[in-house]
Amino acid sequence: MSDYGLLIDYKYCTGCHSCEVACKLRLNLPDGQYGIKLIDDKPWQIDEDTWEYKWLPVPTKLCDLCADRIEAGKTPTCVLHCCAHVMEYGKVEDLAVRMKELGSRTVLFVP
Amino acid sequence: MPFGKVSTPVQWEEDGYTVTRTNSWSAPGDHPTGAGMKLYVKDGILEKVEGDPEHSILKGALPIRMLSLPEYVYNPDRVIYPMKRDPKKRGDNTAWERISWDEAYDMIVGKVKEYTEKFNSNSIITFVGTGREAGNWGPTISCRVFNSPNICYMQSGWSCYGPRMAVTSYVLGAPYPEVDYAAQFPDSYDDPRYTYPGCILLWGKEPLKSNPDGFWGHSLVDMMKKGTKFITVDPRLTFEAANSEFWLQPRPGTDTALAMAFLNVIINEELYDYDFVENWTFGFEEFTKRIQDMPPAKAAEICGVPEEKIIGAARFFAKSKPGAVQWGLAIDQNPNGVQLGECLIAIMAICGCIDVPGGNVMGAIDIGGLGSGYSDLDPQDKINEQIGVDEFPALVRTLQFTDPDSVLDQLESGAPFKLKMGFFTSANAIANPCNVPKRWENALNTLEFNVATDIFINPTISATCDLFLPVNTYAERDMYVATHYGAVGLWIGGIKKAITVGEAKSDVEILRTLGKKLRPELWQYDTDVEYINDQKLKTLGITMEELWEHGWWHVDYEYQKYAKGKLRADGLPGFMTPTGKIELYSTMIEAWGDDPMPYYKEPPTSPVSTPEYAAEYPLVLSTGARTWSYFHSEGRMVPKLREVEPNPLVDINPKDAKKYGIIDGDWVWLENSYGKCKMKASVQPGQKEGALAAQHGWWYPERDASAPELFGVYEVNVNNLTPYKTVGVLGFGAPYKCLMCKIYKA
Ligand code: SF4
Ligand code: SF4
Ligand code: SF4
Numbered sequence: 001m002s003d004y005g006l007l008i009d010y011k012y013c014t015g016c017h018s019c020e021v022a023c024k025l026r027l028n029l030p031d032g033q034y035g036i037k038l039i040d041d042k043p044w045q046i047d048e049d050t051w052e053y054k055w056l057p058v059p060t061k062l063c064d065l066c067a068d069r070i071e072a073g074k075t076p077t078c079v080l081h082c083c084a085h086v087m088e089y090g091k092v093e094d095l096a097v098r099m100k101e102l103g104s105r106t107v108l109f110v111p
Numbered sequence: 112m113p114f115g116k117v118s119t120p121v122q123w124e125e126d127g128y129t130v131t132r133t134n135s136w137s138a139p140g141d142h143p144t145g146a147g148m149k150l151y152v153k154d155g156i157l158e159k160v161e162g163d164p165e166h167s168i169l170k171g172a173l174p175i176r177m178l179s180l181p182e183y184v185y186n187p188d189r190v191i192y193p194m195k196r197d198p199k200k201r202g203d204n205t206a207w208e209r210i211s212w213d214e215a216y217d218m219i220v221g222k223v224k225e226y227t228e229k230f231n232s233n234s235i236i237t238f239v240g241t242g243r244e245a246g247n248w249g250p251t252i253s254c255r256v257f258n259s260p261n262i263c264y265m266q267s268g269w270s271c272y273g274p275r276m277a278v279t280s281y282v283l284g285a286p287y288p289e290v291d292y293a294a295q296f297p298d299s300y301d302d303p304r305y306t307y308p309g310c311i312l313l314w315g316k317e318p319l320k321s322n323p324d325g326f327w328g329h330s331l332v333d334m335m336k337k338g339t340k341f342i343t344v345d346p347r348l349t350f351e352a353a354n355s356e357f358w359l360q361p362r363p364g365t366d367t368a369l370a371m372a373f374l375n376v377i378i379n380e381e382l383y384d385y386d387f388v389e390n391w392t393f394g395f396e397e398f399t400k401r402i403q404d405m406p407p408a409k410a411a412e413i414c415g416v417p418e419e420k421i422i423g424a425a426r427f428f429a430k431s432k433p434g435a436v437q438w439g440l441a442i443d444q445n446p447n448g449v450q451l452g453e454c455l456i457a458i459m460a461i462c463g464c465i466d467v468p469g470g471n472v473m474g475a476i477d478i479g480g481l482g483s484g485y486s487d488l489d490p491q492d493k494i495n496e497q498i499g500v501d502e503f504p505a506l507v508r509t510l511q512f513t514d515p516d517s518v519l520d521q522l523e524s525g526a527p528f529k530l531k532m533g534f535f536t537s538a539n540a541i542a543n544p545c546n547v548p549k550r551w552e553n554a555l556n557t558l559e560f561n562v563a564t565d566i567f568i569n570p571t572i573s574a575t576c577d578l579f580l581p582v583n584t585y586a587e588r589d590m591y592v593a594t595h596y597g598a599v600g601l602w603i604g605g606i607k608k609a610i611t612v613g614e615a616k617s618d619v620e621i622l623r624t625l626g627k628k629l630r631p632e633l634w635q636y637d638t639d640v641e642y643i644n645d646q647k648l649k650t651l652g653i654t655m656e657e658l659w660e661h662g663w664w665h666v667d668y669e670y671q672k673y674a675k676g677k678l679r680a681d682g683l684p685g686f687m688t689p690t691g692k693i694e695l696y697s698t699m700i701e702a703w704g705d706d707p708m709p710y711y712k713e714p715p716t717s718p719v720s721t722p723e724y725a726a727e728y729p730l731v732l733s734t735g736a737r738t739w740s741y742f743h744s745e746g747r748m749v750p751k752l753r754e755v756e757p758n759p760l761v762d763i764n765p766k767d768a769k770k771y772g773i774i775d776g777d778w779v780w781l782e783n784s785y786g787k788c789k790m791k792a793s794v795q796p797g798q799k800e801g802a803l804a805a806q807h808g809w810w811y812p813e814r815d816a817s818a819p820e821l822f823g824v825y826e827v828n829v830n831n832l833t834p835y836k837t838v839g840v841l842g843f844g845a846p847y848k849c850l851m852c853k854i855y856k857a
Binding site for chain 2: 012014015016017018020021022024025026031032042043044045049051053072077080081082083084085
């Protein structure tokens with residue numbers, strides 16, 4: 001399992017919650033439980049013209065990397081539904097190469 | 112043929128599910144964005160939904176409002192049978208009794224006939240909400256079924272889309288022009304005719320959350336990734352603002368001054384497109400003189416934006432090729448908004464943004480657009496009898512809707528005649544758009560017979576209605592969706608029925624059935640599809656069946672139509688305005704009785720125009736802050752959506768919070784001379800100092816539905832603070848985004 005992971009280009013993550021809700025619906029989770037949890041860092045100011053404004057979706061212990069979907073030849077539901085198309089699923093080594101292409105502010109999770 | 116490309120039929124079997132390919136609209140919630148979706152049904156039950164990766168624009172993405180569709184469809188609060196209630200028991204939500212559709216139709220037909228005979232059919236008034244599909248059918252049901260010209264959108268100054276549509280029709284001779292997001296091409300951004308915008312000027316709008324008017328908000332992120340730059344004009348820090356080259360944070364309601372200053376810089380520094388100005392605009396010289404009234408230094412003082420930022424942003428935009436402007440609801444919700452609209456079209460025009468790749472695209476044709484039915488009024492000149500036409504002729508004649516405040520007057524006074532029956536089609540007035548909502552509730556209760564079509568019993572229905580007709584969702588109907596209500600013709604998607612829930616019916620089925628009973632000569636159609644094919648799609652040469660087969664249809668788009676004689680009825684080059692040009696000096700606005708060129712006017716109440724008022728109510732208040740979870744007053748009962756956004760929020764700058772002793776998460780009252788409401792404070796360093804941004808449309812489905820509680824709507828309704836008939840010269844624009852209030856801990 002640890003051969004695969006999720007790459008998130010979080011500089012373009014808009015905080016839309018689609019990954020979070022899509023995952024909850026798939027895993028049928030009650031209020032307060034998540035397969036991937038969107039972490040909110042309230043925007044704060046660096047200098048006059050620069051704001052730190054970011055969200056970060058973090059997979060939890062409940063994330064199984066959408067094993068059944070992968071088996072059926074689909075992408076994980078969080079990846080498919082991400083409104084900003086900033087999530088990718090794949091082999092860790094391939095994702096590491098992608099990370100280099102995407103440049104700054106990316107993160108790779110191996111749940 | 113510019114049809115979409117799909118690899119599946121419209122329905123197929125997969126894993127024990129019947130899967131249906133469709134495009135979302137409403138109900139429930141969104142503007143006509145047409146997200147491509149697959150609906151998974153087992154044993155007649157919609158179990159889950161998925162985004163469609165083959166959709167040309169969304170490519171599988173789905174906002175949470177769509178992902179949670181099953182929780183909406185099967186919500187325990189949903190009402191799926193017709194119900195009636197004794198008019199004496201309005202407000203008592205326990206007094207509803209289930210009836211059959213036949214009984215419901217008979218009641219309506221009986222009343223319509225009675226009121227038409229005794230009083231004139233004008234005494235029947237149709238109320239529409241915003242954004243939902245039903246809005247499309249308001250004029251049809253009013254004119255073509257009830258034979259009444261009185262259609263009402265209950266928001267003072269028609270402050271949603273109306274002012275922008277009016278000003279574009281005057282100045283540009285076309286509907287509202289949209290940022291080019293390649294939606295017209297089946298291959299989307301890959302089409303060789305397309306170019307990404309160099310810079311998008313985002314003015315008073317938050318497209319990511321709102322998917323405004325059918326524009327897919329996240330396409331801005333697609334463009335951002337390809338190098339498009341942004342300038343954002345917004346008192347709030349949004350994702351868009353944080354990722355902009357320039358973020359200008361004006362005091363709410365002052366941005367006409369800011370836009371004039373942009374033009375001042377662009378014109379005086381000669382950064383404009385000479386050729387376009389020379390050939391395709393009217394009144395440039397006078398306009399140049401007028402714009403001298405607003406040097407950037409003066410605007411800086413009015414708006415509270417640094418002068419060098421105004422100059423920098425204006426230069427940056429003018430030098431970006433192509434530039435595009437996206438302008439939002441803040442233009443509509445401002446009594447000075449017509450002038451702001453004139454300025455923004457002027458910026459588009461003189462910077463060469465109009466109808467070029469990556470600029471602002473214009474609708475060539477109306478693809479199955481907003482309301483039709485006016486021509487079915489009998490006699491035709493009934494259109495001249497719309498309420499408010501004498502006081503606000505520009506508004507009423509341009510939008511072909513009544514003036515909302517004038518309707519309120521007439522309900523209250525019964526003069527010049529008494530209105531008798533209200534038909535609410537997806538219009539939760541007292542929770543959502545109405546100014547003075549309590550006054551509206553009382554006024555609506557002067558009507559003898561009120562019918563509502565909706566999905567849930569909302570506060571307006573509980574308070575005022577006698578008959579409830581259950582409407583179905585887009586998962587339960589055959590329909591089409593055209594972005595921008597069809598006004599900016601880009602593409603149309605097919606909506607395909609996948610399930611049936613209770614006895615809920617489509618909006619079109621309800622109006623068809625009533626139409627057959629009331630004016631049978633106009634209603635020969637036996638199905639919704641027959642009606643749509645004949646009345647909406649025929650002129651395009653396509654059918655619903657083809658839409659389903661191909662997923663969607665794209666208009667065969669041509670840029671620079673003005674140069675090719677493709678905009679005017681007479682086939683000559685130019686625009687559909689009286690002068691044939693884009694009118695920087697607007698002959699139409701002049702003819703309607705306002706200044707033909709832009710001018711700045713302070714908001715009706717502000718620290719500058721009413722310093723005494725401001726001493727008591729020091730903070731500028733904007734309403735209508737958008738959320739991911741909700742579409743206006745919809746969705747508070749949907750668990751997954753409510754979990755994401757459980758409380759009504761008001762954003763406040765940390766310095767203001769400190770000054771008024773408020774900490775993040777405190778319940779607070781917002782109050783002014785009109786009323787008050789209770790919300791939760793969200794302390795946001797990015798919020799403009801001295802200004803608050805409050806959400807709208809809230810009610811609590813979990814609370815008591817009956818009066819006086821009415822789901823807590825009056826406790827939380829920010830429009831308690833919005834005035835009556837405080838609009839621009841022509842009647843457009845109430846100050847929903849530039850009120851004044853005080854804030855204190857609850
Ligand atoms: S991969 Fe699947 S299980 Fe893991 S976070 Fe994404 S949606 Fe949830
Ligand atoms: S779906 Fe994508 S953009 Fe939305 S919150 Fe998740 S990662 Fe961010
Ligand atoms: S102006 Fe805003 S609220 Fe009104 S219809 Fe357009 S997007 Fe919706």
